[in-house]
Amino acid sequence: MTDRLAQIQARADAATEGPWELEPYAGVMCLAVAPNGNLVVDFSTWTDGHFSEMAEVEALASFIAHARTDIPALLAMVRDQQAALERVRELHVPVMEDGSPVGCALCDWEHDDGMTWPCGTLAAITATEGA
Numbered sequence: 001m002t003d004r005l006a007q008i009q010a011r012a013d014a015a016t017e018g019p020w021e022l023e024p025y026a027g028v029m030c031l032a033v034a035p036n037g038n039l040v041v042d043f044s045t046w047t048d049g050h051f052s053e054m055a056e057v058e059a060l061a062s063f064i065a066h067a068r069t070d071i072p073a074l075l076a077m078v079r080d081q082q083a084a085l086e087r088v089r090e091l092h093v094p095v096m097e098d099g100s101p102v103g104c105a106l107c108d109w110e111h112d113d114g115m116t117w118p119c120g121t122l123a124a125i126t127a128t129e130g131a
Contacts, residue, residue: 009075016040018068022061027054030061040065085125092122 020032020040028051029044043061045052094101094117103115104122118126 005075005078008071012068012071012075015068020065020068022058022065024054024058028057030057032061032065040068088121088125092119094118 016034016038017036018034020034023031023033025031025042029042031042032040034040041064043057043064045057045060051057091106093105095103095105095115101117103117104119107119107121
């Protein structure tokens with residue numbers, strides 16, 4: 001996941017600075033314009049020999065233009081969540097017997113219902129990784 005996030009971050013860093021503003025143009029396309037006024041990209045869709053409806057073009061253009069600021073925001077949220085999960089992992093350490101993990105020092109210390117490793121908390125975190 002970290003490699004993929006790094007690749008996404010590199011693409012976001014390489015893109016023209018945002019936010020991008022949309023400007024309808026000629027009734028059949030939209031322009032995405034950077035804060036400095038430069039044209040970033042123009043959008044139109046051609047279907048069955050004619051331009052698509054402007055609403056369809058605007059929806060596509062809006063998605064792409066907002067990705068310029070949405071992607072960095074989502075990356076920051078993912079990194080924050082990863083850091084929070086790492087802090088949870090650090091709290092749930094194994095209780096060792098004869099060199100093998102037999103339970104969680106945090107969970108099993110507070111409960112008398114038997115020791116398990118990994119504990120339910122770590123099992124839930126691990127189950128979501130890579131999903």
